[in-house]
Amino acid sequence: MYYASVFTELKLECDQPLAENPCPAPSCVAMYREVGKTPCMKFCPVQCLSGKIDEHGRQAEMYYDMAACAEMSQEFEALPKVLANALSQHDPRDLDDMLALESKMHFYKLSTGSGAMFGQCFECMRVCPIATKAPLADPIARGEAARANPGGPRK
Numbered sequence: 001m002y003y004a005s006v007f008t009e010l011k012l013e014c015d016q017p018l019a020e021n022p023c024p025a026p027s028c029v030a031m032y033r034e035v036g037k038t039p040c041m042k043f044c045p046v047q048c049l050s051g052k053i054d055e056h057g058r059q060a061e062m063y064y065d066m067a068a069c070a071e072m073s074q075e076f077e078a079l080p081k082v083l084a085n086a087l088s089q090h091d092p093r094d095l096d097d098m099l100a101l102e103s104k105m106h107f108y109k110l111s112t113g114s115g116a117m118f119g120q121c122f123e124c125m126r127v128c129p130i131a132t133k134a135p136l137a138d139p140i141a142r143g144e145a146a147r148a149n150p151g152g153p154r155k
Contacts, residue, residue: 021059025129029057040124046072049124073121 028038032053035042041049048069051062082098089095125131 022130024053024057024059026057027129029053039127039129043123043127044069045121045123048072069120 024032024038028040031042032038038049038051038053041047041051046065046068048065049063052060054060086095086098089098131137
């Protein structure tokens with residue numbers, strides 16, 4: 001699961017804590033018992049997820065190798081590549097285009113790791129039965145909901 005936060009002064013009702021951990025889903029438990037891995041473990045391209053499920057179908061142990069995930073997905077070398085490309089431009093107009101105001105924000109985001117430049121590959125989420133069945137997980141359903149309620153709250 002991924003968590004995000006927003007700082008606000010709005011008076012908002014708090015969500016209640018989940019009564020139970022939804023992970024692992026029954027299909028994940030079945031797969032684990034069959035092959036020794038859940039879908040997220042099996043399909044992780046760098047095998048950074050591992051763990052054990054007990055005889056009751058609950059997580060007994062879990063491990064996430066954040067460094068392995070980050071190394072594969074965060075492409076820290078992106079900024080040097082962009083700068084090398086800019087410096088190799090022979091036509092001053094091409095260099096001006098690369099250093100234009102619109103590109104400056106891109107350079108900033110690359111250098112600070114912000115603005116969706118920093119993330120995971122999300123293969124674990126793509127195969128997670130809990131995440132894929134979440135309300136509005138389907139981009140088509142999300143688009144339809146947004147069109148049905150323009151300007152309304154998004155979930």
